[in-house]
Amino acid sequence: MDPATFSAQIDPARPLLLLDADEVLLRFVEHLEAYLPTRGFELRLTSFQLGGNIYDLSKDARAEGPVVKDLLASFFDDCTHDVPLVDGAREAIESLKAHYDIAVLTNVPERCRDARMANLRAHGLDVPVIANRGEKGPVAALLAGATDGPTVFVDDLPPQHASVAAHAPDIYRVHFIADPRLAPMLEKAGDAHVRIDDWPTLERHLITHLEG
């Protein structure tokens, strides 16, 4: 769904929850980790980044930038439809639907958007998916402008929190990293209001947030 179409569907009386997919709803890194050896590569999680941590097994050397780019592109083509869900996400979202309008704001390539939506649906998550490119601040600002209620943004990447803070400072920003190995590698993003890494806690926090 394009942002303008979704924005027209937003109920101006309801709070809005904008969720990232990879490492918030979907176990992206874990799935990539399983995929890379099928292509002769390996992910070594020594820091919070992909580039620099992908190794060519035939050379036991770091894969070069363009190779990483190609691998990620083919990973999206091959695997967008069957990425596993983060524990507790479905139950939390079912409960949060009573409190928020919910959309997934994801930087998945446009050609993979339908596969991502089908992937989420197969996990029981029937929510609109907006495929974004680059920084999320402008689209988040557009969507937040369609409701008079509060908007919440959840993402694992600090630069996206900076972008949303710059374009729509009133949006409440939650820094969330699902992978238990990646989470300790990064402190709370400076531009996020709070850091939470599991869905049951996030669910309670987002309900309390509306009461406060």
Ligand SMILES: [Mg+2]
């Ligand atoms: Mg992400």
